[in-house]
Amino acid sequence: MARLKLAPSLLAADFRCLERQITAVEPEVDWLHIDVMDGHFVPNISFGIPVISGIRPLTTLRFDCHLMTTNPDAYLPELAEAGADSVTMHIEAMPDPTDAAALARENGLAFGLVCNPATPFGAISPFIEISDLVLFMSVEPGFGGQSFMPEVLAKVEQAREWVEERELATDIQIDGGITIETAPKAVAAGANVLVAGTTIFGAEDPPAAAAELRRAIEGK
Ligand code: DX5
Numbered sequence: 001m002a003r004l005k006l007a008p009s010l011l012a013a014d015f016r017c018l019e020r021q022i023t024a025v026e027p028e029v030d031w032l033h034i035d036v037m038d039g040h041f042v043p044n045i046s047f048g049i050p051v052i053s054g055i056r057p058l059t060t061l062r063f064d065c066h067l068m069t070t071n072p073d074a075y076l077p078e079l080a081e082a083g084a085d086s087v088t089m090h091i092e093a094m095p096d097p098t099d100a101a102a103l104a105r106e107n108g109l110a111f112g113l114v115c116n117p118a119t120p121f122g123a124i125s126p127f128i129e130i131s132d133l134v135l136f137m138s139v140e141p142g143f144g145g146q147s148f149m150p151e152v153l154a155k156v157e158q159a160r161e162w163v164e165e166r167e168l169a170t171d172i173q174i175d176g177g178i179t180i181e182t183a184p185k186a187v188a189a190g191a192n193v194l195v196a197g198t199t200i201f202g203a204e205d206p207p208a209a210a211a212e213l214r215r216a217i218e219g220k
């Protein structure tokens, strides 16, 4: 498997000093996970396109935009223009994502699908071949700082088996409650991209926390 990727979630960053927070973790991480919430698909509002374009000049990290929105295909050109590199959309918001995946690619965006803890693997499996990544929520979407739901690991295992059998290069991402304790379990189940908000940006020393998380998943 390729190098494991860490994607700190901006939701847990200190918004008074985003530049300092992002540049501090940059050498230790791979992607920046950006949670876009609309207050409708999830009961919370976070940030959107102006914040993405505002922070774009600060870093070369891949902007991994997790769209927790009711119409996730509505702003793809604007997201691409703002500097997003990939978008993930919830299967619960878009049961047939075929056209949305094509539209994302037309706009130069990598495309991914997300499923909530209660959504079965079968809801996304027909679309894995049109996805660059699949994201399994290990908490209910909408808020940081919740506890990891270990029952989600069975779906991660199913997805890993699915992509290996078909020799696909699909990234398998997990999001929610990732800590030094839970991250190795997610990797053992087959995840290769780990989102971590509280564990990285919520720490006193975010780059040190990211390095510690990497040691935990690489078994060093
Ligand atoms: C929740 C978001 C997560 C969140 C993770 O809806 O999708 O990305 O920021 O936060 P932690 O790592 O604190 O569970």
Ligand code: ZN
Pocket (backbone or CB within 6 Å): 009, 033, 034, 035, 066, 175, 195
């Ligand atoms: Zn997220």
